[in-house]
Structures are given as C-alpha cells and as structure tokens.
Amino acid sequence: SEGGGGKGVRKAKCRADIEPMFRQVADEVKGSPIFLMRLCDGARHIEVQVLSDKHRNVSILSGRDCSMQRRFQKIVEEGPPTAVSPETMRQMELAAARLSLMVDYTHAGTVEYLFLEETGEFFFLELNPRLQVEHPVTEGITGANLPSLQLIVAMGIDLTKLPPSMEINKFLVDVNNPSKDNPFDRVNGHTIAVRITAENAADGWKPTVGTIDQISFQSLPSVWGYFSVKTPAAEVHAYADSQFGHIFAHGKDRRSAARLLQLALKRLHVVGEICTNVPYVAELIATEDFVENRVNTGWLDKLIEARMQLPPPDVSHVAICGALLKAHLAMAESSAKMLKESIDRNHCPTAEQLQTLVELKVEFIWNRTKFDFDVYRHSPEVFTVAANGSLVQAKLQVVPGGAFVCVFGGVAHSFHYEAEPGDKLRLTIDDQVVTLEPEVDPSVLTAPYGGKLTKLFVEDGAHVDKGTPFAEVEVMKMLFPLHASEAGHISLAKAPGALINAGEVLARLQLDDPNIVAKAAPFEGELGDFEPPIEMGNAGPPHVQLRYLEARVHHMLDGYVDNEDKVLELLGAILTDASVMHSEFEELMTGAGSKLPQAPREALGALLGGPDEGLGG
Secondary structure (H helix, E strand, C coil), X not given: CCCECCECCCCXXXXXXXXXXXXXXXXXXXXXXXXXXXXXXXXXXEEEEEEECCCCCEEXXXXXXXXXXXXXXXXXXXXXXXXXXXXXXXXXXXXXXXXXXXXXXXXXXXXXEEEECCCCEEEEEEEECCCCCCHHHHHHHHCCCHHHHHHHHHCCCCHHHXXXXXXXXXXXXXXXXXXXXXXXXXXXXXXXXXXXXXXXXXXXXXXXXXXXXXXXXXXXXXXXXXXXXXXXXXXXXXCXXXXXXXXXXXXXXXXXXHHHXXXXXXCCEEEECCCCCHHHHHHHCCCHHHHCCCCCCCHHHHHHHCCCCCCCCCHHHHHHHHHHHHHHHHHHHHHHHHHHHHHHHCCCCCHHHHHCCCEEEEEEEECCEEEXXXXXXXXXXXXXXXXCCEEEEEEEEEECCCEEEEEECCXXXXXXXXEECCCEEEEEECCEEEEEXXXXXXXXXECCCCEEEEEECCCCCXXXXXXXXXXXXXXXXEEEEEECCCCEXXXXXXXXXXXXXXXXXXXXXXXXXHHHCCCCEECCCCCCCCCCCHHHCCCCCHHHHXXXXXXXXXXXXXXXXXXXXXXXXXXXXXXXXXXXXXHHHHHHHHHHXXXXXXXXXXXXXXXXXXCCCCCCC
C-alpha cells in the first residue's frame, strides 16, 4: 500500500511466481502492508481529479486516461478519457465526489479506477491524496490552475465564492441532485502528455544511468515541456526515478493533440550517456491501436514482451556512418598514441604505423549482422568505405557539440554517438538509434545496468540452465532479476551489496556446449550506388573540378591514400580543357557583370561567346 510509480507491484502469472515476487515487493517497499488481489486484465486506468474545500464543497475537474504503462508505471496520460462513455463518466465523477465527502477529504486528490471497456464496469483502485505530476493535463482541458486552487482551499476559502474567472464553478458537484449533462461538454479540447524517461525502450525498457550533456527542445504554441535536470553535466543516477522530463500537447481533439505531440517528440533531442524512450514513444502514438484509442494497461507490456522494435534505419546508412565513425575514432586514437610515443622515444613513427592513419579495417555487429569494412582516407574529411566489392565515397565532418555530419549520395546525415560499456557505440542517425557491438562472449555475464547487487540466487560453481535467475540488482528503487544467457557452471565475481556499473562482469560460465552459441551472420550485401562527394573532383563545373583535383594532389603529398594514376589522368584531362578558363571567368563575372557599364559588359560577353552571356543580365 505504500508503493507507487510501479514500485511494490508485481503480476504473478502462476503459483510459482508468488514467492519470489512477494519477496521483491517486500524489499522494494519495506514495512508496507502487502495485498494480494485478482488481476483485472485488459482494464484501462482512469483517474478523476477531485478538489474539495473545508466547507464540504467538491469539484470534479474531469479525468485522465493513464492506460499506457509499462511495469505499472505511467508513460502517457491524456484527458478527457474519451474511451469512457458520458454516462459512465458521470457515475465515476459522482462516486469520486461521494467518496471525498465520506472521508472529509480536502485539497486536490485523484480517485483512480480500473475500467473494463467491454462491460462498462469500473472498480475503485485508490484515492491518491496529492497533486500528481500529470496535473497539467487537467489544467489544459479545464483552464483551472490546480496549484493556486490548492492554496485557496488551504486558506479556508469557500470554492463557491470564487469569481467566474477562476474556472471552477461549472465543476462543482451536488451529490444529492447530480447533473445529467454530458461531462465532456465542460472541457475544452484534448491534452496528451508523455513522460520522458532514462530507459532503453529498444531493449525491454531497461533503465539506464549516466550523464546528460544536452537537451534540445523547441516549444510550440500548443506544446510545452519541462525537465528536472540542468545541462550540461546533468546526471541520472541509479537511486533516482527514471523520469526526468514531461511533454504536454493540447489540440482541438484527440487526433490533433497526438499529431502535435508526435511532432514535438521528433524535435526533442537528448544527448548523453543515457538512453531515452523518446523515439519509441513517438512511434507508439502513431500506431493504429493508439490512434483508434484501443490501449489498456497491458498493451505496452505485451509489446515489450513481444520485443516490438522501431522500423530499422536503412542498412547502408548504418553501415557507412558506423564504419566512418569507427575509423575516425581509431585513427584519432592511433594519432594521439603515435605522437606521445614519438615524443617519449624521440623518433618518428614507422611507415607501417603512419599507414594506419589513412587505411584500416573496421568491424562491428548490428541487428545480428557482422559488418567488415576497409576504410581509406583521402583527406581530413573524405573517405572511401569498401565491402563485398562495393565502394562508397563519403565526407565526414565533425560539428560543434561532438556531433557528425556524413555526406554521401548528395544527402547529409547527422548523427552523434555515446560510448557504452562493453565497447559498444550507441549512434543516433537522423533521429534513429542503433547500437554497434563487438563480438559477444556468452560465457561472460555482465550487468545490463548500474546499481546495487542485492542478492545472489546460486552458489559459486553451481550449474545453471539457460534463463535461470542468478542475481538481483536494485536500480532506480526497483529490483530486477538477472538471468544466465546459456547453460553451464557459474563462477561468481561479485558479492551481495556491491555497487556495480553497467557492463561490469558479475559472473562467468563454463558452457555446457560452446558450439551452440549463435554467431552473427556476415553482411553479404552491397553498400549501395551513391554519387561521390564533389570534393573528389568528378562533378561540377570544369574549374571546380580542377580546384578539387589540385586539392587531391596536395592531400596525396600529405600522405593520404588515393588512386594516384586516376587522379593524374583526371588532372591531365582537365588542364587541357579550354572550358576551364571560360567557366571560371563566367563565375567571376556572374556577380560583377550587372554592375559594369554596358560597353565593357558587351565586350566581355563577346569574349565568352555572346553579347550578354554569363554576365548576370
């Protein structure tokens, strides 16, 4: 009874679940009474906002539908709860008002129900005696200022004496002579809110901890939000709640509010060590189930259990951006190491060492596929990525704030990355998140998130089956069991009570059968057919081609790799092309031509092939 926010709540699917889940609940909410009740499956979570004064006046400020939840924690809240019929909503509001009077409740409170849409039945869940974080949903549809109304009630002021500008009179309830009006007629439009949490929604909504370097959010006329952290150097730690932000969107109806919210989420960018639920929720509110309002409290958990994934980005985009990032990081590390060694030992790097700054192999695993590439560097920003006989030339630029812009095929793709435990790289490419991983050793059991190791369920050296819980970790005030990835004999590396970081080794397995471990399939496709960047000198006006070919020669002299014969062939051809001078002169005169007197303008135009040609008019 003393839990909340998903803590101290478990769903037992069979009798065997009861004992371990009872223990987890008792540990999460120590000293609290524990209730066992029948599961109300497929229900909606409907809330009614109550405001009662000290003069036995009760106002009901509509309600909220908080059915989109994971692990019994709300993710999306909206109001009014349009899935409830007006008649049932009247009954809910009247029951909430009577309950408030029955217990002499004062101030703001939330009466919560479980609602079965198929039968129209609703069941009392609790009266939450406080103002909840989603109260702006109610304010958006009623115009009421709930915090100020709380102060008014605390001062002992009669709600019936407030002026019309306070927007409260129409919400007062007479329990002896209840209104038969449509309760939804008293509200204005629709408001939907999303909780922004530090969770990896693509990996079962696992909690994540770490720093937040930047939050970029642009409010719209009908969309606003707030964040409980201040960047840079903000941090979400293992002992905090996962929520650090809240976004609200108001529209004339539910569909328009959802569209505004999705637009706002697409424009919200959080950069840092943590993962967020932002991309996932942006897709959830665009699903047919959400648009048609077919969501209940088990809907999101079922998607998580089924491991619903976002639409994957284009394979070639991940391959090229990932290869260039890995190459860029490796080359930068090698360069710094060589410089230090050269100074320490007072000698120059060898030719073989220098070659690693412009040519190397990179590999990574993404989406159960192993990618192997050869990467060649032609200049500080121009590279070639090669795989399976296909080549793509691309430009990689580092922009302020640690982000990158990768240009290939004439299209710029922005991305940033975060290093994760276990030599992983999390990339956000054009707002889509992917994780590049090394080869995984299934015999090493690591912590999926940082926190506190609370319990070990097996003895050191014991045999465990695949999927057997071997430990329990406390993260963000909740307990999560950890399971063996394969069958084998376990060797424990940590003791209960240890503080652990994500990626830290907790145990090792001597596998029963090392041969059954699944391997990532090699990437056998091609990178795609993309036009090279203009810096390669293959496109553009003749004088521009000459300019870039000249730069390529200088880059070769600086030690960058290139096809020397091809560059010299192209350079020889362009140097004998008479149109080079014509195109460069034309570019110079495009801006100046219109400013010249007529006589010299015509004379210069004649030199270019016509009386006014190329002179800007």
